[in-house]
Every structure is written in C-alpha cells, then in structure tokens.
Amino acid sequence: MDIVIKNARIIDGTGNPWFKGEVGITGEKIVEIDKGVSTGGERVIDADGLIVTPGFIDVHTHSDATLLRDRSALNYITQGVTTNVIGNCGLSAAPLNKRTVKDLLTLVAPDFKGDPTEMWTSFGEYLDFLKFVGTAINVVPLVGHNTIRIAVMGVEERDPSEEELEEMRELTEQSMREGAFGLSAGLIYVPGIFTKTGELVELCKVVSKYGRIFTIHIRGEGDTGVQAIKEAIEIARRAQVPLEISHFKSEGKRNWGKAQERLELIECARSEGVDVTADFYPYTFALTFLHSLFPTWIFRDGLEAIPEKLKNPTIREQLREYFRLAGDVMGISGVEDWRNVVLSNPSNPKYRGKSVLEIAGKQEKDIVDTICELVQSEGLSLGILLLWMSEEDVDIIAKHPLTMVGSDGAVVTSPKEMIHPRYYGTFTRVLGYYVREKKLMCLEEAIRKMTSLPAQRFGLKDRGVLREGNYADCVIFDPGRVRDCATIEEPNRWSEGIEYVIINGAVVFEHGKFMGKYPGKILRKMVKKNY
Ligand SMILES: [Zn+2]
Known part of the structure; x- marks a missing residue:
C-alpha cells in the first residue's frame, strides 16, 4: 500500500458513528478499511487522537474562472475541501458565443481584457482547458442558465422566441452530453431576472432526461422568499428534476424567525414526491456589491454611466424615494438599519469594517448622499457585508x-479580492463553532452534510464515503482544535486543526503546508444510455 492511516477514529461520511481502524490507500483509491490493516505501507500516517473523514465536497462555489488563475485552491484545501461544485447561480464559464461574450464579461468580469472564446466556446472545451491547467482539487461542473441565455440572446429583457428557446435547449443538451452534472439558475441576476418560470421548465426537461440536477438561486430570499421557493418547487415538479435550493436563508429583519416555515415547504414537496434539498453557509451575513442595492433603472445606460448619474441631484432625489419604498423589502427601511450594511473592501482604509450609518454620521450626510459618494470614490466593485440573517x-x-x-x-487568487470569511472558513466553522461549541449537531451528522449527502445529490458514486474501492479523498483533523479563523476584518486567514488533506491518493496538505501537488480531477457526468 502507498499510504496507511493508523490509529484514527474513522467517520465514514454516512452519518454512522465513528469507529477505530486503519485506512489503506493504493494509487488513487482506498483499498482497505479495517482493524489491523497490514502496516506495510510506503508511508504510515499515525492519526492517533485525530479523525479521518472523506474529503469535503463544497456544493456551492463560483471557482469557474478563478481556478484558471490559481489552481492550488488553498482557501479550500486549508478547510478540508477536496471537491468544488462550480457553475452555480446561473453563471458558468461556458458555453460562450463570440457575438455575445462581451455581455457576459461586462456582468461578471468587467476588468477582464482578453477574449475567452479564443480558449473555449463549448462546455466540453472549457472542461478540457481546465483539465489542461491541472488543479489541486476535484471539480464538479454545472452549466449556468444565465450563461446559456446570454450565448443565445445576450442580456435582452424579453422572452426568447421559439427558435431561441430551441437553441437554449440544444446548448443545455450539448452541455449535458459533454459532462455537466446539472443546470443552475440565478434569478436575481441579469438575465435570469428577465426569465419566466416556463422557460426554466423547458430547459429542466432536458436536465431531467439526462438524470441530472437543477440548482437555483431563487428569485428572492427576503420578503418574497416563500413565493420564490414555491416557484423553484414548481419547476422541479413540472420538469420532474431533482432540485437543490442554493444558500437557503430567510433574510431581512422582517423575515427573521421564518426559517422553519420555509423549510417546511421543502418537506411538504418531498412528501408529494418532489425531490428537493438545500444548502447553506454558516454565517448570519451576506456579501454583495453596494451598487446591487440600487434600482435596476440606474443600470439602463450601462455600468460606465453610473458614477456620472449619481452626481445628478434629481437622480439622488429619486434614489431617496426608491429607498423609502423598497428599503422595506431589502430590510433596510429605517436609517438605523444601515448599521447592518458594512463595507467589505474599501480602498480607503478609514472605511474598512465601517457601516454606512457610521460613515454617514461622521461626514454628517444623509444615507443616499453617502452611498452615492462611496460608489463614486471607491468604484462599482465596492463590496458590502449585509448583516441580514438571524x-x-x-x-x-x-x-x-x-x-x-x-x-x-470561490478560489481566492489575491489577498486584495473582495471576499467574505466563508471563502476560507465555511467547513471548519461548522466543525468548530456549530459542532464543538454550540453542539448544534453531532460530528458524524456534520460530516454527512459535507460528504455523502452532496455526493449522492450530485451523482458522485465513488466519492463522499470512506469505502473500499472509492477514490482516496480524505481529511484528517483534530476534533478538539479544528476551527475557522477568517473574520470580517481578516477574511483570508487559514483555518486551524486540519492536519492532512489527501486528494485522489496524493497528500496535498500536511501540517499547515501545501505540498505543491495537483491531483484534482475535472469530473464529467457520463451519458449512459443512447437518448
Ligand atoms: Zn447565489
């Protein structure tokens, strides 16, 4: 055997209690799990006092582009994550169309100068490119509805024609055939925001034919949350497709205390035979752009026009009126609520970690003048943390x-990026804070939520459980020490207590050191039948 992990407490990912034993790895696979596995390993890891589990599968990431820039994915490896599901919230890096690729770039990467269509256009070509780059972690790709819609009809605010819908169906089908594990949607982003339910049902029928999953960033997570969950369930019911509701929450002060009733919608759908599950990140605050709080009419003449527009006193007056009316829906109805809107990555250090309310108070300005001037001086990429959930x-x-x-x-490529502490600390926070400190659930249950449940959900048959014959993706950690260290002020800090991370049989992380190995696989869902 190449590696034998000895004296460990084994949590196999199924939710069953830990047991003592040894894990034997040969090549990329687990070959033996037992008591008294032969000790004749090339390498013996003594895991006395530690826990060994399957590698964590992160079901909701946006690493599509950033993995190409930093293939080591250190922010994930350091929290025990061995697989990223990419292409979420309707946005994937493929398929692209030369004619409309600019529309996609304006939305997701306005600073990017090159032309990605020189590297790939189809979904399969993108996966080939990613494989050529070679990543440390495994990748499970979804194809995004927004990306497909942009490829066919740009960012136009209208329904597709019958031909355009057919073209979208074909791109969905082609992406499924080229390895996509499912289709994602993001209905608060352009152009998902223009999309009616029926269009998604039509595309999900293709997903259903291939036995894949549909993931969705629903149309609203605040006041309109119940309606939005019902729409997602309706799509799943009509298209007969498994549904994953992304970053499930109940946001905005007026919706605090409503998580239970929203979860009951899922339970109820399941009892009627609709296969629905959800995912969450373990924080009470969200990350977005300050400009995303503005009404859509401000974006009509393009992003470049916005700073100039914000100087106009008439527009400021209209914005005041807008926030008076819509602020309620966003959970920032009163001036006091702007205390919960905190700047995340301002270039001016005196704003760092400060709330909009504090900044307005210091400058003796009203809220609208303050946010307009912040966007003007800091640019459209200014991020905010919204202290939005209870x-x-x-x-x-x-x-x-x-x-x-x-x-x-997403994979973090520079310490200057606008990020939320969840980029570095999600999984270790669940293990340290939720399991050990708050005792919200037992360790075995937390591990199940990070391993076998996502593996089953996304159709990974040979990962997510420590079992002979499965790929050797393993994490070895100290249950007494494991914790997240990333905070709002220092979101890039590595977690503690993750001792070893093994991916496809290769040790990639050991006692706080990245080993410079890239054994990750770009996974593709294979077509089994002839459709
Ligand atoms: Zn999302």
Whole structure:
C-alpha cells in the first residue's frame, strides 16, 4: 500500500458513528478499511487522537474562472475541501458565443481584457482547458442558465422566441452530453431576472432526461422568499428534476424567525414526491456589491454611466424615494438599519469594517448622499457585508437533515479580492463553532452534510464515503482544535486543526503546508444510455 492511516477514529461520511481502524490507500483509491490493516505501507500516517473523514465536497462555489488563475485552491484545501461544485447561480464559464461574450464579461468580469472564446466556446472545451491547467482539487461542473441565455440572446429583457428557446435547449443538451452534472439558475441576476418560470421548465426537461440536477438561486430570499421557493418547487415538479435550493436563508429583519416555515415547504414537496434539498453557509451575513442595492433603472445606460448619474441631484432625489419604498423589502427601511450594511473592501482604509450609518454620521450626510459618494470614490466593485440573517434561523437551517454545506465562495487568487470569511472558513466553522461549541449537531451528522449527502445529490458514486474501492479523498483533523479563523476584518486567514488533506491518493496538505501537488480531477457526468 502507498499510504496507511493508523490509529484514527474513522467517520465514514454516512452519518454512522465513528469507529477505530486503519485506512489503506493504493494509487488513487482506498483499498482497505479495517482493524489491523497490514502496516506495510510506503508511508504510515499515525492519526492517533485525530479523525479521518472523506474529503469535503463544497456544493456551492463560483471557482469557474478563478481556478484558471490559481489552481492550488488553498482557501479550500486549508478547510478540508477536496471537491468544488462550480457553475452555480446561473453563471458558468461556458458555453460562450463570440457575438455575445462581451455581455457576459461586462456582468461578471468587467476588468477582464482578453477574449475567452479564443480558449473555449463549448462546455466540453472549457472542461478540457481546465483539465489542461491541472488543479489541486476535484471539480464538479454545472452549466449556468444565465450563461446559456446570454450565448443565445445576450442580456435582452424579453422572452426568447421559439427558435431561441430551441437553441437554449440544444446548448443545455450539448452541455449535458459533454459532462455537466446539472443546470443552475440565478434569478436575481441579469438575465435570469428577465426569465419566466416556463422557460426554466423547458430547459429542466432536458436536465431531467439526462438524470441530472437543477440548482437555483431563487428569485428572492427576503420578503418574497416563500413565493420564490414555491416557484423553484414548481419547476422541479413540472420538469420532474431533482432540485437543490442554493444558500437557503430567510433574510431581512422582517423575515427573521421564518426559517422553519420555509423549510417546511421543502418537506411538504418531498412528501408529494418532489425531490428537493438545500444548502447553506454558516454565517448570519451576506456579501454583495453596494451598487446591487440600487434600482435596476440606474443600470439602463450601462455600468460606465453610473458614477456620472449619481452626481445628478434629481437622480439622488429619486434614489431617496426608491429607498423609502423598497428599503422595506431589502430590510433596510429605517436609517438605523444601515448599521447592518458594512463595507467589505474599501480602498480607503478609514472605511474598512465601517457601516454606512457610521460613515454617514461622521461626514454628517444623509444615507443616499453617502452611498452615492462611496460608489463614486471607491468604484462599482465596492463590496458590502449585509448583516441580514438571524442566528436562530441559520441554526435551524444548518441542523435540518435535508441541508448540506456550501461556501458560496470561490478560489481566492489575491489577498486584495473582495471576499467574505466563508471563502476560507465555511467547513471548519461548522466543525468548530456549530459542532464543538454550540453542539448544534453531532460530528458524524456534520460530516454527512459535507460528504455523502452532496455526493449522492450530485451523482458522485465513488466519492463522499470512506469505502473500499472509492477514490482516496480524505481529511484528517483534530476534533478538539479544528476551527475557522477568517473574520470580517481578516477574511483570508487559514483555518486551524486540519492536519492532512489527501486528494485522489496524493497528500496535498500536511501540517499547515501545501505540498505543491495537483491531483484534482475535472469530473464529467457520463451519458449512459443512447437518448
Ligand atoms: Zn447565489
């Protein structure tokens, strides 16, 4: 054997209690799990006092582009994550169309100068490219509805014609044939925001034919949350497709205390035979752009026009009126609520970690003048943390048996990026804070939510459980020490207590050191039947 892990407490990922034993690895696979596995390993890891589990599968990431820039994925490896599901919230890196690729770039990477269509256009070509780059972690790709819609009809605010819908169906089908594990949607982003339910039902019928999954960032997570969950369930019911509701929450002060009733919608759908699950990140605050709080009419003449527009006193007056009316829906109805909107990555250090309310108070300005001037001086990429969820709601969602863990992060490529602490700390936070400190659930249950549940959900048959014959993705950690260290002020700090990370049989992380190995696989869902 190449590696024998000895004296460990084994948590196999199924939710069953830990047991003592040894794990033997040969090549990329686990070959033996037992008591008294022969000790004749090339390498013996003594895991006395430690826990060994399957590698963590992060069901909700946006690493599609950033993995190409930093293939080591250190922010994930250091928290025990060995697999990223990419292409979430309707946005994948493929398929692309030369004619409309600019529309996609303006939305997701306005600073990017090159032309990605020179590297790939189809979904399969993108996966080939990723494979050529070679990553440390495994990748499970989804194809995004927004990306497909942009490829066919740009960012136009209208329904597709019959031909355009057919073209979208074909791109969905082609992506399934080229290895996509499912289709994702993001209905608060352009152009998902223009999309009616029926269009998604049509595309999900293709997903259903291939036995894949549909994941969705629903149309609203605040006041319109119930309606939005019902729409997602309706799509799943009509298209007969398994559904994963992404980053499940109940946001905005007026919706605190409603997590339970929202989860009951899922339970109820399941009892009627609709296969629905959800994922969550273990934090009470969200990350977005300050400009995303603005009304859509401000974006009509393009992003470049916005700073100039914000100087106009008439527009400021209209914005005041907008926030008076819509602020309620966003959970920032009163001036006081702007205390919960905290700047995340301002270039001016005096704003760091400060709330909009504090900044307005210091400058003796009203809220609208303050945010307009912040966007002007800091640019459109200014990020905010919204202290939007109640701890009780997050707890209820976290411990529900139908939820799994997803960071809603991405591979981090530079310490200057706008990030949320969840990019570095999601999984270790569940283990340290939720399991050990708050005792919300037992360790075995938390591990199930990070391993076998996501593996089953996304159709990974040979990962997510420590079992002979499966790929050797393993994490070895100290249950007494494991914890997240990333905070709002220092979101890039590595976690503690993760001792070893093994991916496809290769040790990639050991006692706080990245080993410079890239054994990750770009996984593709294979077509079994002839459709
Ligand atoms: Zn999302």
